Amino acid sequence: MSPLTRLLILPSLAALLAGCAASLARVEPWERGRLAGDPMRAETTATEMKDWGHIYFSKEGTPANAGGGGGGCGCN
Amino acid sequence: MRLQLNPGFWVLVALGLLVRPIGVAAQSVITAKKLRYQETSPGITVDEDLLEAQLQFDNEDQMSLSATHDVVTGASPTGIPSTDTVTGASALASQPAGGQQFADFSDERWSYSIGYAPLLTRTFRLNTALHYGTEQDYLSRGATLGATIELNKKNTTLTPAVTMFWDRVMPSNALPDGDKRLSMYSLGIAQVLDAENLVTLELGLVRSEGELSDPYKLVLVGDAALPESRPDTRDGWSVQAGWRNAPFPHLAWNVALRHYQDDWGIDSQTLSAGVLGELGEHWLVELFGRHYRQTAADFFARSYPAGDTSTYRTSDLRLSDFSANTLGTTVTYKFNESLWLEGSVAAYIQNNPAITEGTTESFFGGDLRGNESEGDESESESDEHEGGGGGAGALLSATVYSIALKWRFF
Numbered sequence A: 001m002s003p004l005t006r007l008l009i010l011p012s013l014a015a016l017l018a019g020c021a022a023s024l025a026r027v028e029p030w031e032r033g034r035l036a037g038d039p040m041r042a043e044t045t046a047t048e049m050k051d052w053g054h055i056y057f058s059k060e061g062t063p064a065n066a067g068g069g070g071g072g073c074g075c076n
Numbered sequence B: 001m002r003l004q005l006n007p008g009f010w011v012l013v014a015l016g017l018l019v020r021p022i023g024v025a026a027q028s029v030i031t032a033k034k035l036r037y038q039e040t041s042p043g044i045t046v047d048e049d050l051l052e053a054q055l056q057f058d059n060e061d062q063m064s065l066s067a068t069h070d071v072v073t074g075a076s077p078t079g080i081p082s083t084d085t086v087t088g089a090s091a092l093a094s095q096p097a098g099g100q101q102f103a104d105f106s107d108e109r110w111s112y113s114i115g116y117a118p119l120l121t122r123t124f125r126l127n128t129a130l131h132y133g134t135e136q137d138y139l140s141r142g143a144t145l146g147a148t149i150e151l152n153k154k155n156t157t158l159t160p161a162v163t164m165f166w167d168r169v170m171p172s173n174a175l176p177d178g179d180k181r182l183s184m185y186s187l188g189i190a191q192v193l194d195a196e197n198l199v200t201l202e203l204g205l206v207r208s209e210g211e212l213s214d215p216y217k218l219v220l221v222g223d224a225a226l227p228e229s230r231p232d233t234r235d236g237w238s239v240q241a242g243w244r245n246a247p248f249p250h251l252a253w254n255v256a257l258r259h260y261q262d263d264w265g266i267d268s269q270t271l272s273a274g275v276l277g278e279l280g281e282h283w284l285v286e287l288f289g290r291h292y293r294q295t296a297a298d299f300f301a302r303s304y305p306a307g308d309t310s311t312y313r314t315s316d317l318r319l320s321d322f323s324a325n326t327l328g329t330t331v332t333y334k335f336n337e338s339l340w341l342e343g344s345v346a347a348y349i350q351n352n353p354a355i356t357e358g359t360t361e362s363f364f365g366g367d368l369r370g371n372e373s374e375g376d377e378s379e380s381e382s383d384e385h386e387g388g389g390g391g392a393g394a395l396l397s398a399t400v401y402s403i404a405l406k407w408r409f410f
Helices: A003-021 A050-059 B005-021 B089-093 B376-387
Strands: B029-041 B044-055 B062-081 B100-117 B119-123 B124-135 B138-151 B156-169 B178-194 B197-210 B219-221 B224-227 B232-246 B251-262 B269-280 B283-294 B322-334 B339-351 B396-410
Touching: A050 B029, A050 B339, B062 B219, B100 B138, B124 B156, B283 B396
Parallel strands: none
Antiparallel strands: B029 B044, B029 B396, B044 B062, B062 B100, B100 B124, B119 B124, B124 B138, B138 B156, B156 B178, B178 B197, B197 B232, B219 B224, B232 B251, B251 B269, B269 B283, B283 B322, B322 B339, B339 B396
16 A cells, blocks of 8 residues: 555545534534533543553554554563 | 652643643643552563643643653563573473563653644644653654544544654664654544444554664574564554443443554454443542453564574564453542542453563573673572463463542633
């Protein structure tokens, strides 16, 4: 796969999925009580935490998600 | 105490405090955290201090600052099978599961990140960040450029991002320095389905180039221990789908599945899940788990026969075929809406057929970073570990503890 093809994949998928999403149900801001609560917040959950990202990056063969726990040698 | 040693950490603290009077609005959080990652012996221990500020100004622009300090001590597998004396293929064949020798090492890592995310229009936020990290033998510099785009009355959120790292490996043994570049392209999509359900999809491409071999890992070729050798490029892609559901006002659960594969032959699948519940006014409790599995890299082997002519070789267990499980819990006490105390404990267990109890005695009689051998002490540790047995399917097991204080501004 050429670098150009690779670069075009993500924006193409974004356009496709955003188009599909427009036809989904819309939830108004005043209906989002549960969605905005602490148990639903991504930053509250352990699986989203950067320190776990770095542990997995250092001990496993899968690179870190972009922006999440990467950086560093991960040697030893 | 260690935090006092580095002025950069306190510069970040001062920046955070200076920012407060400028006008920090809702959604701002400052976190101070201590974390310990401890493997069973022989293994490593990591003590981490983290300070992080996520600030939102009156004009809704956001800024993030973080500083992380890791102290790593202990021993890690070298790649060399754990025989008493390596004399050839017959000795290797007698090893039950290709367990490896361990080598002592220590390291210290400082990592900083600063991000600024201006809200350019009501529905478009630009995300920028710079990353900088140092280890005794490693330098990492990175930058992120991305965006948060809200669509459909904020029911759909797109988060495209590009992150680049320009790293330098400076091995403390005899191997030469090398450069490494990492390019990550990602696109996240979050979709609100209804008042209780949110689904996410994240696509990622990652390209690594340059010196990708681990300078401290060896391979055994016949009787000779040689540095490992990996390809100088690696292309991978990933897709992750997630679902969050709040069936009750104070309870939510989440599940995510990730698939990754690359041209080194590694395929991995990750299933992670969590349940979070609020107990009364003050308590928030989370149970979380994760299952991970991967295939081995095409060029991985526990050892190589004499005369092997392969271009690429590694016995690094992280590139082997294994599975891993994480199980943990986090309990948060909210003194009030602004001050939270969070404690977490988790177990991480890797089921790797190539690991046994091993030995801390290095193949060269000293550790792999070129430091002096500890002589008698090392020898006695070696005996102790060998006495522990080992065998097929032995486990790498670690415990992770953390405690954090969070200040939230409204």
